[in-house]
Amino acid sequence: MNTESNAVPDSPLGSPAIAPTAMSEPRPFYWSVRRELWENRSVYVAPLAVAAVVLLGSAISLVGLPRSVRGVAALDLAVQSAMLAHPYAHIAMLLVATGVLVGIFYCLDALHGERRDRSILFWKSLPVSDLTTVLSKAIIPFVIVPLIIFVTTVVLQFIMLLMSSAVLLATGAGVTTLWARLPLFQMQLVLLYGLIVLALWHAPIYAWLLLVSGWARRAAFLWAVLPLVAISVFEWIAFHTSYFGSLMHDRVGGFVAHAFALRQPGSGPLDPHFIPLALIAPGKFLSTPGLWLGLAVAAIFLALAVRLRRYREPI
Amino acid sequence: MTVIEARGLRKVFGKTIAVDGVNLHVEKGRILGLIGPNGAGKSTALNAILGLTQYQGELKVLGRDPWIERDQLMRDVCFIADVAVLPRWMRVTQALDYVAGVHPRFDRAKAEGFLAKTAITSGSKVRELSKGMVTQLHLALVMAIDARLLVLDEPTLGLDILYRKQFYDSLLNDYFDRSRTIVVTTHQVEEVQHVLTDLMFINRGRIVLDCSMEEFESRYVEVMVHPEQLAAAHALKPVHERQVFGRSILLFERVDRQQLAGLGEIRTPSIADVFVAVMGNMIGNPSGQAQGAVR
Numbered sequence: 001m002n003t004e005s006n007a008v009p010d011s012p013l014g015s016p017a018i019a020p021t022a023m024s025e026p027r028p029f030y031w032s033v034r035r036e037l038w039e040n041r042s043v044y045v046a047p048l049a050v051a052a053v054v055l056l057g058s059a060i061s062l063v064g065l066p067r068s069v070r071g072v073a074a075l076d077l078a079v080q081s082a083m084l085a086h087p088y089a090h091i092a093m094l095l096v097a098t099g100v101l102v103g104i105f106y107c108l109d110a111l112h113g114e115r116r117d118r119s120i121l122f123w124k125s126l127p128v129s130d131l132t133t134v135l136s137k138a139i140i141p142f143v144i145v146p147l148i149i150f151v152t153t154v155v156l157q158f159i160m161l162l163m164s165s166a167v168l169l170a171t172g173a174g175v176t177t178l179w180a181r182l183p184l185f186q187m188q189l190v191l192l193y194g195l196i197v198l199a200l201w202h203a204p205i206y207a208w209l210l211l212v213s214g215w216a217r218r219a220a221f222l223w224a225v226l227p228l229v230a231i232s233v234f235e236w237i238a239f240h241t242s243y244f245g246s247l248m249h250d251r252v253g254g255f256v257a258h259a260f261a262l263r264q265p266g267s268g269p270l271d272p273h274f275i276p277l278a279l280i281a282p283g284k285f286l287s288t289p290g291l292w293l294g295l296a297v298a299a300i301f302l303a304l305a306v307r308l309r310r311y312r313e314p315i
Numbered sequence: 316m317t318v319i320e321a322r323g324l325r326k327v328f329g330k331t332i333a334v335d336g337v338n339l340h341v342e343k344g345r346i347l348g349l350i351g352p353n354g355a356g357k358s359t360a361l362n363a364i365l366g367l368t369q370y371q372g373e374l375k376v377l378g379r380d381p382w383i384e385r386d387q388l389m390r391d392v393c394f395i396a397d398v399a400v401l402p403r404w405m406r407v408t409q410a411l412d413y414v415a416g417v418h419p420r421f422d423r424a425k426a427e428g429f430l431a432k433t434a435i436t437s438g439s440k441v442r443e444l445s446k447g448m449v450t451q452l453h454l455a456l457v458m459a460i461d462a463r464l465l466v467l468d469e470p471t472l473g474l475d476i477l478y479r480k481q482f483y484d485s486l487l488n489d490y491f492d493r494s495r496t497i498v499v500t501t502h503q504v505e506e507v508q509h510v511l512t513d514l515m516f517i518n519r520g521r522i523v524l525d526c527s528m529e530e531f532e533s534r535y536v537e538v539m540v541h542p543e544q545l546a547a548a549h550a551l552k553p554v555h556e557r558q559v560f561g562r563s564i565l566l567f568e569r570v571d572r573q574q575l576a577g578l579g580e581i582r583t584p585s586i587a588d589v590f591v592a593v594m595g596n597m598i599g600n601p602s603g604q605a606q607g608a609v610r
Contacts, residue, residue, distance in 0.1 A: 026416060026417050026418060026419045027416055027417075028416070028417040030416065031412070031413055031416030031417050032417070034412075034413075034416075035409075035413055038404070038405065038406075038409050039402065039404055039405075114402075117402060117403060118396075118400045119400055119401065119402035119403075120400075121367075121394075121396040121400040122396075122400040122401055122402065122453075124365075124366075124367060124385065124389075125365075125389060125393060125394045125395075125396075126389055126414065126417050126418055127386050127387065127388075127389040127390045127417065127418060127419070128386060128389075128417050129385075129386035130386075132386075310382075310385070311369070313367065313368070314400075
């Protein structure tokens, strides 16, 4: 590569000189990911839209805050924390659910849309391998969406905290209880852990959706879901068992049971709205065979999607 | 240097043989026109060259196997496919950013220079551009890539005559030089006649004519025959005959020009006329006369 810093932009034809802007080593993966974000703005617009709605709703609900904070002050300390944490936990859960939806719909379209609009011919006319392309699409639900959800949630929770504090100060209720009892930092650590766990646990789901989106000519959603339903139903009718169904159920929602200590010693069942940091169980999660099996299956699906894309043409 | 080398290239879709044992040899610095009727196998052959479709037989493009090494090959090969394939959501600046980001041989300033000569504004999305402008944009991107082989599959399909003319003008004036090679398929043969250095007719997956344009011009002669010379002309076995304004125009292959000059006015035929003659003869009419008379 020519690294002459003052290369003339209008270099003679056929010479290897390249304009200064293009001199850096090409970064197909980085630019492919950026391309995905240009094309699929819902990846960040949807969480932001949900955040905006939540913010508006919270602003209105702040009217009743001073009274409820006064009520909380009389309760047991641990219960205080849980009570104060609820609205913040709801925000986090709402945004995580948004992230899952965004990831699902992104994956279903990722390798389908480029064939539908024929742009696959343009992408394939550039020196970007199928592996780079598929990985740049897979990283969206695996890394980018969780990251966006985390940042949006944290920012939103801080805005909520500031708004609440302002209201409490204005009404003379004082912010001491709120600031002392709200375990916001702890909750955000649990959220980060939860998002990582979720992405790892759901990896085979996203990889499956990507594979189907690369394979199906139309109705990718049906192709992704119906065969799984069909297998479950078949198993139920033929053998009166539901191993496949429970497997699917565990894959969708089982991460809570695998990644957290379900019961705190000497306390009641896990409160899904507020999971203390002490209950995270990374060791237990990492030693779950289902995690590694799932990741292996995800790797196989992705490898198939890469392989498949080589054969793919516009539809 | 050989750019494309194919031996016994073959591609079958189910029961249809799209490409049937094609041999291809394209040297550096040539502009090859691949001409054939719809469904003749042109696009399939090009797709094989571009690594977009699997094939049987031997094929090397710039020394690489396109099916296995597409992404490597695309550093040196560019293509514009039959219809606009630029994604409609993309902005012009994003297209420039992206190609600059992934292509080691892309000269962004050059692409911007080409775009400055058009009415395309950098903030526009592809969906907002006319079909002609999308082609201009794609051409600007491609011409700014220092590639060794450019493949054009019906690049001017659906464009109006001004854009079509401009397309080939830019290609010749601003892009082509003896270090590059261009392969083009088109139905608008009259537009490429003076652009090509080599010509290839393909029908039903087989190559039916393969010659350089110099050879084409010496091999085929068209004569507007004086009515009284018609019998003498027919004796020389024309490959094709058509009527224009009551005059017979006969096409001869490999017949001495001196001999033909006495029969009427002679000229170099258009690719289209030879195409009609060759394809007409293939349909099973040995002289192609009826075919020609109808057209």
